[in-house]
Amino acid sequence: MLNTQTIFQSVRQFILQSNLDDNVQKGFWFGLDDRDNEGSFVWSDGSALDTTGFTKWANGQPNNNVQQxxxxxxxxxxxxxxxxxxxxxxxxxxxxxxxxxxxxCE
Structure with missing residues (x-):
């Protein structure tokens, strides 16, 4: 889970340093959604986003765009x-x- 600044920065740096972002069109899924209840974000393990207090939303996000x-x-x-x-x-x-x-573990 990208639920702390340290983990987020580590993953982000790995993607950028490895040029993995060049191989994708728009982005990376990372196991967070609000499919069951709009605005209530849940990690893939079932824990709620708000239990960590960490988010890294882009400006104006989330916006639940319905155009498409x-x-x-x-x-x-x-x-x-x-x-x-x-x-x-x-x-x-x-x-x-x-x-x-x-x-x-070894």
């Missing part, structure tokens, strides 16, 4: 056009994605 779909924008991306800050977008769009996993 009456259902609005429910999935959150790192938005390439806003220097990899957060933006709500249409869930059916193809984007890069960021996955979280634990490495096994």
């Amino acid at each position: 779909s009456s259902g609005g924008q429910d999935c959150i991306q790192l938005w390439k056009d806003a220097y990899l800050t957060w933006d709500d977008a249409y869930c059916e769009r193809k984007k890069g994605f960021i996955c979280e996993f634990e490495t096994p």
Whole structure:
């Protein structure tokens, strides 16, 4: 989860330093949405966004734009056009994605 400034900055720097942003059209999905209840954002593990207090929304976001779909924008991306800050977008769009996993202990 990109739920702290430290994690957000680490992921963002990795994307930029690796030039991964050049390989995607608009951004990266990272496991945050408000599909079940507009305005109530939930991480992929079921925890609420507001439990951490950290957000990194782009200016004017989230806006739940309904121009291209009456259902609005429910999935959150790192938005390439806003220097990899957060933006709500249409869930059916193809984007890069960021996955979280634990490495096994040795």
